[in-house]
Amino acid sequence: DAGVIQSPRHEVTEMGQEVTLRCKPISGHDYLFWYRQTMMRGLELLIYFNNNVPIDDSGMPEDRFSAKMPNASFSTLKIQPSEPRDSAVYFCASSLLPSSGYTFGSGTRLTVV
Amino acid sequence: AQTVTQSQPEMSVQEAETVTLSCTYDTSESDYYLFWYKQPPSRQMILVIRQEAYKQQNATENRFSVNFQKAAKSFSLKISDSQLGDAAMYFCAYRSQVGLTQGGSEKLVFGKGTKLTVNP
Numbered sequence: 102d103a104g105v106i107q108s109p110r111h112e113v114t115e116m117g118q119e120v121t122l123r124c125k126p127i128s129g130h131d132y133l134f135w136y137r138q139t140m141m142r143g144l145e146l147l148i149y150f151n152n153n154v155p156i157d158d159s160g161m162p163e164d165r166f167s168a169k170m171p172n173a174s175f176s177t178l179k180i181q182p183s184e185p186r187d188s189a190v191y192f193c194a195s196s197l198l199p200s201s202g203y204t205f206g207s208g209t210r211l212t213v214v
Numbered sequence: 215a216q217t218v219t220q221s222q223p224e225m226s227v228q229e230a231e232t233v234t235l236s237c238t239y240d241t242s243e244s245d246y247y248l249f250w251y252k253q254p255p256s257r258q259m260i261l262v263i264r265q266e267a268y269k270q271q272n273a274t275e276n277r278f279s280v281n282f283q284k285a286a287k288s289f290s291l292k293i294s295d296s297q298l299g300d301a302a303m304y305f306c307a308y309r310s311q312v313g314l315t316q317g318g319s320e321k322l323v324f325g326k327g328t329k330l331t332v333n334p
Contacts, residue, residue, distance in 0.1 A: 132320055134320075134321070134322075143324055143325070143326045143327065144305065144324040146321045146322070149320060149321060151320070156319075156320070157319055157321065190257065192259065194259070196320075199309060199320040199322075200247050200266075200309060200311075201264065202249050202261040202264055202322075203259075203261070203322065204261075205251075205258065205259035205260075207256070207257055207258050208257050208258075208259075210257075
């Protein structure tokens with residue numbers, strides 16, 4: 102298995118632009134999680150899905166952030182418009198049984214200038 | 215809400231020696247799951263070890279073992295025979311026993327991490 106695949110690995114964009122981060126979970130994993138990592142706040146859960154349905158989006162910072170999971174093999178996290186404070190590493194993770202832990206992707210480092 | 219605290223921002227160890235990373239957590243639950251994740255410079259988050267709170271036996275994975283003290287809400291990670299490849303950020307994480315199907319949440323709550331340096 103190729104693991105959880107995220108793209109792009111790095112993204113640099115200008116303030117105000119739309120940014121889309123992509124994730125392909127491990128086949129058969131029913132849960133998909135989006136986390137954000139910053140020096141100040143550490144790892145924060147943004148949203149998670151179960152069977153493609155959003156379950157908990159309480160960590161989504163504001164209306165500028167949206168996430169979708171149109172099918173079991175693909176999810177996107179969109180920021181529109183982006184701001185410098187959105188600069189962070191965004192991780193996608195998937196799990197068959199969360200009590201056994203997650204498998205993380207390699208993350209997308211987003212820089213908004 | 216559950217919280218996870220890692221009180222050591224940085225630690226260092228000599229190659230081949232043993233080091234212990236600390237983690238404490240706050241919860242009112244009696245059953246839950248605890249994890250240690252490793253994040254090397256490559257950025258990939260890698261699951262190191264997992265502990266179920268209802269199991270009294272401490273989990274071990276090769277050179278990695280935990281000291282789980284439920285009453286003290288402590289979950290430390292011991293790395294034996296440290297290797298240069300062990301250099302990384304280490305994160306402690308908590309997951310509630312009450313999962314989604316029981317009206318709870320599947321999310322992991324992470325500590326802020328400990329940066330481990332291994333000196334040759």
